[in-house]
Each structure stands twice: as structure tokens, then as C-alpha cells.
Amino acid sequence: MKKVVLAYSGGLDTSVIIPWLKERYGCQVVAMVADVGQEEDLGEVRAKALASGAERVYVEDLREAFVHDYILPAVQAGAVYEEGYLLGTSMARPLIATRQVQIAEREGADALAHGATGKGNDQVRFELTYKALRPDLKVIAPWREWELRSRSDEIRYAQAHGVPVTATAEKPYSIDENLWHTSYEGGVLEDPWNGPDPSMFRRTAAPETAPDRPEEVEIAFHAGVPVALNGRRVELLAFLQELNALAGKHGVGRVDLVENRLVGMKSRGVYETPGGTVWMAAHRALETLVLDRATAHMKAVLAQRYAELVYDGLWYTPLRQALDAFVASTQERVTGEVRLRLFKGSVQVKGRRSPHALYDAEFVTFEEDSVYRQDDAAGFIRLFGLPVEIAARRRVQEGARASTAV
CATH class of the missing domain: 3.90.1260.10 (Argininosuccinate synthetase, chain A, domain 2)
Structure with missing residues (x-):
């Protein structure tokens, strides 16, 4: 292995990964920093990657792509995972991994690396994107390989290898x-x-x-x-x-x-x-x-599946593309x-x-109107409820036969 492109965040994990990759694989490391709108000094992140041993650093402004190509389709789909999570991290990972693959192609790299742990969802999201775009590239996930088992281990490793860190062993949140x-x-x-x-x-x-x-x-x-x-x-x-x-x-x-x-x-x-x-x-x-009612109800059903696809890292799949086509037709x-x-x-x-509203006050008003005949409802209810009536009649007949047999 000659060259690896690492999805680099500037945190402790990915900073330690740079010297670890060089030490373990004897390769060059190119760091890719994704600007997806985080409030952070990316100039400092670039400097930290170089100080940690990266041969080259790309800082990529992905904000426009993020909002147009990932956020917008998910909002239009109504995608919410388990009724509460609006998929912020889930949407960003395939975008970051996509640009990482593009840089690997530009650099002639033969491997990709990420800093996701072996317990979380992000490893899946990164690696399914790699598989969809360049399945021939080797994937390195240090958290599944190295001997470092804690934040304290990482800090000691960083200090021993001259990696600039300001972290302490106590970190309240990820x-x-x-x-x-x-x-x-x-x-x-x-x-x-x-x-x-x-x-x-x-x-x-x-x-x-x-x-x-x-x-x-x-x-x-x-x-x-x-x-x-x-x-x-x-x-x-x-x-x-x-x-x-x-x-x-x-x-x-x-x-x-x-x-x-x-x-x-x-x-x-x-x-x-x-x-x-x-x-x-x-x-x-x-x-x-x-x-309309039928489209709205079907869209609500498919929204849950869309959210699961995004959450599970299945962005580059025929099903998501098919759902996008359905959603696009609903947005016209x-x-x-x-x-x-x-x-x-x-x-x-x-x-x-909306100029396209299907809500019509003439029909729904509680006042007198000239467009809706209330007596039409009787025939509608009879036909709509016919299966219920037939089933009830059958139960009555079967009950009568059962009592006669006794």
C-alpha cells in the first residue's frame, strides 16, 4: 500500500490515525477535511493534519452539495428516523465519503481510511459509499485493527509521536x-x-x-x-x-x-x-x-423507509433512487x-x-353551500361499509346455526 486518503476531522482519533497509518502500513497519508458547515477554524484543522504527519491536506467546501443534494431530498421525502432523528450525521457521511473517493482517484491512492469506531453506524455509512463508488480500493478502519482501547491510550500515543493534542482523558461528549x-x-x-x-x-x-x-x-x-x-x-x-x-x-x-x-x-x-x-x-x-389523501398516506409510509435507508448508509442504492423519483413527482x-x-x-x-391547494372552503364550510349534497353520503356509506355489513350478516347466520346444533 502506497497512499491512503483519510477522512480527517481534526479530532484526537483522526489525528492519531495519521502516524498510525504511516507506522503500520509504511504509506503516505493524504487528509481530506470536509466543510459541511461546522463552526470550526478549518485553517487550524489543516495545520494540525500537516503537523500530525499528513503529506497533503484537502479542505473541501461541501456546503452547497450538502444542502442541495442531501438535505433537500431528505426533507422533501419527509425522512425522520424513529419519529425524532432528522438524520444530520447520516446524510453527511455519504457526501464526505464521496468526495474522499474522488480525491483518492485524483491522488492515485490505493486505500481509504476513516475514524469511525466498530460500535457505531458511521463505519457502515462510509464503507457502503466506498463499495458503491470504488469497491476495488482497500478500506482501513483503525478502530477495528489497532491496540489502542481508550482515550487515554490515544493521548499517550499522540504524545509519543509528536501529534499536537489539546484533549484530556476526560471528554464529556462526542x-x-x-x-x-x-x-x-x-x-x-x-x-x-x-x-x-x-x-x-x-x-x-x-x-x-x-x-x-x-x-x-x-x-x-x-x-x-x-x-x-x-x-x-x-x-x-x-x-x-x-x-x-x-x-x-x-x-x-x-x-x-x-x-x-x-x-x-x-x-x-x-x-x-x-x-x-x-x-x-x-x-x-x-x-x-x-x-391528495392516497398520495399523502403512501408518502408517509415511504418516508419511514427512506429514513431507514439514509440511517443505514444505503444512499447509493436503486431503492433510494426509485423513492427519489416518487418524491420528485409529489413535489411538483x-x-x-x-x-x-x-x-x-x-x-x-x-x-x-397555495395556488394548487386541494382545500376548498366551498365544500368544507359549515354554512349553506351549493356544491355538496349531504344526502349523497347515505349511498356512499352503504357501499363503503358493505364488506362490514356482509361480514356481520355471516356471523349472525353462523351463530344461529351453532345455537340450533346445541
């Missing part, structure tokens, strides 16, 4: 951050009875200390894509960034979940997804106006505006309108 969310796992959160420390949260105000006055926001959509915020046209990346700030100020988007990992165990995670929570609420509200008429109220951790839909 944190992942990007444009869509911030997630927290580990530490005191490993006991699901323990509540998170209020100081942990990075991007949302505590609901009890959020502003005492609610704020309304208006989101305009065209064919399922947000195009304006509060009456002002805005590009998708800027839309999410601004919505994150607005929703975060009001404490919107905190979720505390125990979820089922793909690898068979349960894990506890705390998530902040401020803008995403508001975006998804607005999108769902507009869909209720424009989708998702055009209009939604007004929402943000207040102390909550988001409430206050109004929605």
Missing part, C-alpha cells in the same frame, strides 16, 4: 456538527436517566430563557424548494443558515432520543436541529394542502407560503396557502 444539526453522545449521556448539562448546547437557547415575545416567520416554496424567507428571495444555503439563527434564538429543535443503531444496540443521543425543525414543519404543512405542486410562530422551544404553523 460531538458531531454540520449545517443541519449538532449531535451529542457519550459521557454522562450514556445513562438515559441523566439529563444533559444546559451548558452543553451550542446552537439553541434554553427554551426557558428564550425571548418572551414570539416571532413569526414566513417561508415560500416553489416545487418543494424554499425560495424566500420573510418575503425576501434567498438561496438555499443562506436560507438554512438564517433559519438556524432564527430558530436557535427561540430554542427550537432540541431532541433527546434513545434510538436503535444499525449494529444492534440502542444508543442515546441529544440533537439540536433548529432550522431543520422549522423547515420540515413548513414543508409538511404545505403538503397537507396540495397532496408544493408551491406556496407557510407562516410559523417560534416561541420558547416550539414551532407552530399559523397559516398556509
